[in-house]
Amino acid sequence: MTIREIRGNNVSLEIRISTSNQAESLTQIAFTAKRHWGYPERWIQFWSPILTITPEFIERNETYVAFLDDVPVGFCAISTEDKKASVEHLWVLPEYIGKGIGVDLFKYMLSKCRGMRVKVLEIESDPNAQGFYENMGANRVGEVVGEVDGKQRVLPLLEIKVV
Numbered sequence: 001m002t003i004r005e006i007r008g009n010n011v012s013l014e015i016r017i018s019t020s021n022q023a024e025s026l027t028q029i030a031f032t033a034k035r036h037w038g039y040p041e042r043w044i045q046f047w048s049p050i051l052t053i054t055p056e057f058i059e060r061n062e063t064y065v066a067f068l069d070d071v072p073v074g075f076c077a078i079s080t081e082d083k084k085a086s087v088e089h090l091w092v093l094p095e096y097i098g099k100g101i102g103v104d105l106f107k108y109m110l111s112k113c114r115g116m117r118v119k120v121l122e123i124e125s126d127p128n129a130q131g132f133y134e135n136m137g138a139n140r141v142g143e144v145v146g147e148v149d150g151k152q153r154v155l156p157l158l159e160i161k162v163v
Helices: 020-035 041-046 055-060 101-115 127-135
Strands: 002-006 009-017 062-068 071-081 084-092 120-124 139-148 151-161
Touching (some): 009 101, 020 084, 062 101, 127 151
Parallel strands (some): 084 120
Antiparallel strands (some): 062 071, 120 151
C-alpha cells in the first residue's frame, strides 16, 4: 500500500489482482481513458472488442487493479508466452493521469514479470502513451501499421528488458 496525495488529500493506493466480477468496471475504465485522448466515437466503437474486458480475459491474463481508498481508478494486464510478456492493457481514469498511478501499475507489472522470469516486456503503444513508456525505460523497436475508419494508423512497438 502506498499513500498518494490526490487533490490535496492523502489517499491509500493499493494494487490487487483482479477478479472476474470486476470485468464491467475495468471495461468502463478502459473506455473512459481511451475517450480522454479525443478519438472520434466511431473509432471508440471500432475498438470496442479490445476495450471490453471479459471475465474470461481476466481469468486468462495477469490483470491487476489500482484502488484509491477501495475505488478502482486504473488497471493493467499482461499476457505471457515463454520468456516474453506483452502489455495488453494499462489504463488510468483521466482525472488521475499524472498522479503516479500509471507509474505504480507499470512498476507492478515489471515486478510480476521478474517473478515469472520474463526477459522482455513488449508494448504495442497508443501514440499518446509512447512518452510515458519511454519515461519508464522502454525503447522503440518498431511499429505496427493498421487502419481505422479508412485512415492509416501507426502504433509504436516498444520493449523493455526485465532485469
